[in-house]
Each structure stands twice: as C-alpha cells, then as structure tokens.
Amino acid sequence: MYPKDYRYTEDHEWIKVEGxxxxxxxxxxxxxxxxxxxxxxxxxxxxxxxxxxxxxxxESVKAASPVMIPVSGKVVEINEDLEDSxxxxxxxxxxxxxxxxxxxxxxxxxxxxxxxxxxxxYIKSEGE
Amino acid sequence: xxxxxxxxxxxxxxxxxVEFAGxxxxxxxxxxxxxxxxxxxxxxIFDVSHMGEFRLKGNQAxxxxxxxxxxxxSKLSQKQVQYSAFTTERGTVVDDLLVYKVADDEYLLVVxxxxxxxxxxxxxxxxxxxxxxxxxESDITAQMAIQGPFAEKTMxxxxxxxxxxxxxxxxxxxxxxxxxxxxxxTGYTGEDGFEIYCRPELASSMWNDxxxxxxxxxxxxxxxGARDTLRLEARMNLYGNDMDExxxxxxxxxxxxxxxxxxxxxxxxxxxxxxxEGLKKKLYGFEMVDRxxxxxxxxxxxxxxxxxxxxxxxxxxxxxxxxxxxYLPVELAKAGNEIEIGIxxxxxxxxxxxxxxxxxxxx
Numbered sequence: 001m002y003p004k005d006y007r008y009t010e011d012h013e014w015i016k017v018e019g020x021x022x023x024x025x026x027x028x029x030x031x032x033x034x035x036x037x038x039x040x041x042x043x044x045x046x047x048x049x050x051x052x053x054x055x056x057x058x059e060s061v062k063a064a065s066p067v068m069i070p071v072s073g074k075v076v077e078i079n080e081d082l083e084d085s086x087x088x089x090x091x092x093x094x095x096x097x098x099x100x101x102x103x104x105x106x107x108x109x110x111x112x113x114x115x116x117x118x119x120x121x122y123i124k125s126e127g128e
Numbered sequence: 129x130x131x132x133x134x135x136x137x138x139x140x141x142x143x144x145x146v147e148f149a150g151x152x153x154x155x156x157x158x159x160x161x162x163x164x165x166x167x168x169x170x171x172x173i174f175d176v177s178h179m180g181e182f183r184l185k186g187n188q189a190x191x192x193x194x195x196x197x198x199x200x201x202s203k204l205s206q207k208q209v210q211y212s213a214f215t216t217e218r219g220t221v222v223d224d225l226l227v228y229k230v231a232d233d234e235y236l237l238v239v240x241x242x243x244x245x246x247x248x249x250x251x252x253x254x255x256x257x258x259x260x261x262x263x264x265e266s267d268i269t270a271q272m273a274i275q276g277p278f279a280e281k282t283m284x285x286x287x288x289x290x291x292x293x294x295x296x297x298x299x300x301x302x303x304x305x306x307x308x309x310x311x312x313x314t315g316y317t318g319e320d321g322f323e324i325y326c327r328p329e330l331a332s333s334m335w336n337d338x339x340x341x342x343x344x345x346x347x348x349x350x351x352x353g354a355r356d357t358l359r360l361e362a363r364m365n366l367y368g369n370d371m372d373e374x375x376x377x378x379x380x381x382x383x384x385x386x387x388x389x390x391x392x393x394x395x396x397x398x399x400x401x402x403x404x405e406g407l408k409k410k411l412y413g414f415e416m417v418d419r420x421x422x423x424x425x426x427x428x429x430x431x432x433x434x435x436x437x438x439x440x441x442x443x444x445x446x447x448x449x450x451x452x453x454x455y456l457p458v459e460l461a462k463a464g465n466e467i468e469i470g471i472x473x474x475x476x477x478x479x480x481x482x483x484x485x486x487x488x489x490x491x
Contacts, residue, residue: 035144035353036161038443039421039450041472057472059421061160061443062353083419 001028002120003094007070007113010122014094015070015102017110022071025098026058026089029123034060037089040082042100047075049102051109056099058089071109073102132177133270133328137335141349149241151178154351163354164445167317168486171276171342172350176323177331180244181269182237182251186260189233196254196394197227198377200387204229209297209312212385214250215395219376219402223247224367226314228299236310238271240367254394270331274338275321275358277488278345283322285341287311291322304334316355318362318486360451361444363413363483369424370411370439370453378402379455381411411439412461413483415451418476420469422452427470430460438469444485451485452478 006014012030015022031037039059049055055069078100081088089097104110114122130151138145143154154175156163166172184192194201199212208229214222223243228236239247244266255262274283284291287302291311294300299312307330315321326334339347356366365371371380378386378399388400416422422441427434441452452469460467465480 035156036159038161039419041420059443061357061445062155064421064423 002116004116006094006116007110008116008119008122009068009070009113011068012123013067013070015110015113017104017107020104020107021076022073022102022104023098024055024070024100024102025093026067027119027123028093029126031090031093031097034058034065036061037086040086040089040099042078042082043075045075045078049073049075051106059086067099069102070113071102071104071106073105075100076103077101130178132175133331134175134177134272134335137332138175138349143349143351146352148352149178151241153178154349156351156353157349160351160353160357161445163348163350164357166346166348167276167319167350167354167358168446169277171274171278171282171321171345171347172317172354173335173338173342173347174273174275174350174355175271175335176273176355177270177328178241179271180239180241180247180264180266181271181325182239182248183230183263183265184235184237184260185233185263186258187233188258188260189235192254192258192260193227193235193237194390194393195258196251197225198382198387198393198395198399199227199385200390201227201229201235202390206231207299209299209314210385211297213377213382214247215377215393215399216373217395217398219378219395219398220373221367221371221375221377221380221382222250222373224365224371224382226312228310228312242368268328269325270328270334271323271325272331272335272338273315273317273321273323274342275315275317275319275350277320278342278347279319279321282338282342282345282347283311283324286337294322296320305330309334316364317358318364318484319358319488357442357445360440360442360453361446361484361486363453363485365411365453366440375411375455376402378407379410407458409436409455410458410461411453412456412480413451413453413485414467414469414478414480415449415485416469416476416478417466418478420471420474420476421450422454422469422471422478428454428456429468429470429475430465434470435460435467441469447486449485451481453483456480
C-alpha cells in the first residue's frame with residue numbers, strides 16, 4: 001500500500017526523493033480521512049519553505065485542511081492536473097495525485113521522516 | 129455521546145461517524161458527492177433521529193405556538209406543516225422549526241438537535257401563561273428523511289396509495305407493524321421527499337424496509353455531509369451557521385415566514401421597528417468567480433474594505449460551482465454585485481446571485 005521508497009510525515013504527507021528533487025503528496029490514509037477532494041491550492045514555483053511550514057491546502061466537500069512541507073526547499077514544479085481534476089488525489093494519492101516537486105536545501109532532514117513500515121504502524125496507532 | 133436508534137445500521141453500512149450536536153451521526157457512507165447526486169437524481173435516506181420533537185397539548189396550544197413563533201399558525205389546517213422560527217424579544221432567532229398541526233388543541237414542533245435543551249427552556253418560560261402541556265418527545269422519537277425524485281415511489285411501495293395523496297408540506301398517518309406513524313412531505317434537500325416519525329424500537333426495521341423498497345430506484349443511505357451541501361444548494365438556512373440569536377429573522381432572509389400582521393408575538397415590536405427603519409445587513413447568496421471555496425467565517429470585502437462574513441460555503445456537487453451565503457450590507461444584497469472573499473492569504477472574486485442556487489423542476 002505505502003511505497004517503500006517514500007518517506008512519510010506525522011501530518012500524512014509523503015515525499016519521494018530522486019537526486020536532489022522530492023515529489024510531495026498526501027497519503028492514502030489522509031485522502032480517505034478527507035473524503036471527496038474538490039480543490040487543491042498549490043504553492044507557486046520558486047516559493048521557498050522551511051520544513052513543517054504550511055505549503056498547500058487541500059479541500060474536501062466538508063472542510064479545508066493545511067498541507068505541511070516535509071522538508072525545506074524551493075518549489076520547482078506543481079501538478080497542474082490537480083487544477084481541473086482534484087479527484088486524482090482520491091484516485092491515485094501516491095501517484096498521479098502528487099502536489100508539487102521541491103528542491104531539497106537540506107537532504108539530512110529526510111532522516112527525521114518515517115519509513116513506510118513506521119508510517120503503517122503510526123496510522124494504526126491513530127485508530128484506523 | 130448519544131446514539132440514535134439507527135446507530136448499529138450505520139456501523140453495518142460502514143458509515144464514517146462524527147459527533148454532531150451530542151450525537152454520533154453518519155457524515156457519509158460512500159462519499160458526499162455521490163450521496164448528494166443520488167438525492168438529486170434518484171432517492172436517498174437519511175437518519176435524522178437527532179432532531180428534537182416537542183408536543184403541545186391543551187386548550188391554548190394554538191395561542192402558545194402563535195405567540196412563540198413568527199409565522200401565522202392560524203393559516204394551518206389539520207395535517208398541515210409550516211416552516212417557522214422561535215424569535216427572541218429582539219426579533220432574533222432562537223431556532224427554526226417545523227410546526228405540525230395535529231389537532232385544534234395539539235401541535236408537534238420539530239426543532240434542531242443542537243437546540244433541544246435551549247428551546248425547551250425557552251418555551252418553559254412561557255408555558256405557565258397558557259393552558260397547555262409541553263412534552264419533550266425527542267428521546268422517544270426516531271426520524272428518517274427519504275428524499276429525491278423517487279422518494280414517492282419508494283414510500284408508496286411500502287405504505288400504499290395514501291402516500292401519493294400527501295401534498296407538499298402536509299402530513300398523514302401510515303401504518304407500520306400495526307403502529308401509526310406520522311409521514312410528512314417535507315425535507316431539507318430541495319427535492320421532493322418525505323420525513324417519517326416512529327418509535328425508536330421500529331426504526332431499524334423501517335430503515336431496512338425502506339432501503340429494500342427503494343432498491344429498484346437505486347436508493348442509497350446518505351449522511352450529514354450530503355444533507356449540508358443539499359440544503360445549501362437549495363438555500364435553506366442552517367441554524368448556528370447562517371442565523372442565531374444575534375441575527376433577526378428579517379436579516380436572515382426569512383421575511384417570508386415572518387407575519388407581522390398576524391397579531392402579537394414575541395419579538396414582533398422589534399421586527400416591526402426594524403422593518404420600518406430598514407435593514408442594515410442581510411443574508412445573501414454568492415457564487416465564486418475565482419478559484420477557491422468559501423467557508424463559514426471567511427471575511428467578505430468590497431473594494432478592499434471588509435463588509436461582511438461568510439456564514440455557509442461549499443463546493444456545490446450538483447451545480448459544480450463554489451457557492452456561499454454571507455451577511456452583506458443591504459445595498460449589496462441583490463444580484464450582480466462583485467465582492468471578494470478573503471480565502472487564507474488571497475482575495476478571490478465572487479458575485480452575488482439570487483437564491484435558491486438550485487431549484488428542482490416541478491413535475
């Protein structure tokens with residue numbers, strides 16, 4: 001379910017790193033909790049964020065929820081498909097439903113994130 | 129947390145449960161959008177057993193309801209239903225409710241779950257002045273809403289010919305397992321539909337019998353999430369969001385249930401005065417032009433100046449637009465005005481529109 005080569009946060013974001021670039025999205029657990037996603041507000045390319053800062057907003061029918069950035073860095077690309085098809089986040093949260101790509105400013109921050117196994121344990125303890 | 133008599137059914141159906149007004153309630157089963165569309169195009173069933181029911185009996189039951197609500201109860205015939213509001217002395221809204229005329233000396237009042245205790249205390253303050261008994265039947269009443277274009281066919285299969293004869297905002301009695309149950313053609317979705325009241329002991333089997341009867345029309349159970357988006361598309365106010373004890377019935381856009389010429393009632397003087405002096409703000413609808421979803425509490429701007437606040441807002445699943453209601457200065461509370469909604473750090477353009485946002489086609 002949760003790809004082994006991704007890293008995960010306690011706020012239910014994932015990041016997949018290739019070279020110096022990380023692709024970020026929200027987890028399958030998060031999209032299930034939110035229900036039908038109808039809008040995603042993304043950052044702009046070149047925006048810079050510190051790890052843990054609010055970087056995007058994901059809106060279900062019921063409510064708006066903040067998305068935190070898992071690592072510090074500069075946004076280099078956003079998923080423009082989400083503009084017209086926010087439901088991709090429900091349909092394929094770990095793939096086509098990615099949010100943005102970030103150029104990592106401190107790759108060592110990845111060490112603080114959870115592995116797939118740790119994340120699966122974590123969501124069990126959250127009561128699912 | 130309280131459970132409705134249908135709690136076990138929701139769990140069996142895999143509903144996502146949330147706390148609402150002290151009850152554990154289903155917010156969704158399969159998904160809010162799917163459930164919303166089911167009600168607009170087929171038929172859905174909602175557990176609304178959390179709602180409150182008060183029965184009034186006595187020689188002055190009419191006078192009591194006429195004094196404490198702002199609509200004109202004298203217009204009601206036996207077996208007719210009326211949308212109304214309890215008003216404070218200041219003309220603000222204690223709660224909105226349905227008034228059922230059971231008999232000349234008996235009325236059933238259906239109130240919001242979150243306000244059961246508050247409403248009861250409010251009514252109790254006046255009960256001694258009238259020859260009337262006030263009984264809180266909320267805990268011994270289950271309620272379900274069956275809503276959508278195939279609601280009539282579904283209910284007819286279960287209860288027979290009598291269903292077709294019930295007109296919009298009227299009720300009758302149907303028999304279920306040898307017991308008399310009240311069935312009204314009412315709802316909170318903007319579709320044709322019914323609400324049925326029964327003893328809690330009957331609720332589970334009735335729920336399942338309705339689901340069976342509606343199977344051929346592809347009935348689905350629907351949760352509070354869809355109930356909220358459906359009522360917003362149909363521009364029905366939600367107490368606590370769109371109106372409360374700080375807003376008058378007139379400001380909330382409920383002038384149509386406010387019968388100032390019916391004789392004395394609590395709040396009438398204040399409302400007459402407000403009508404004479406003119407309103408300063410009014411609840412009005414808007415539609416987003418820019419991207420973004422308006423939400424309860426977001427500020428509203430005109431030419432950079434903050435002028436109001438969003439009370440309800442959502443993606444509207446049937447209209448596929450982002451819509452909302454907001455208190456606006458009265459001069460802006462008409463269709464075609466450009467406003468801006470403060471959505472987090474951005475200003476997003478919106479335009480005021482006439483409501484209801486959605487109106488079903490009459491057969």
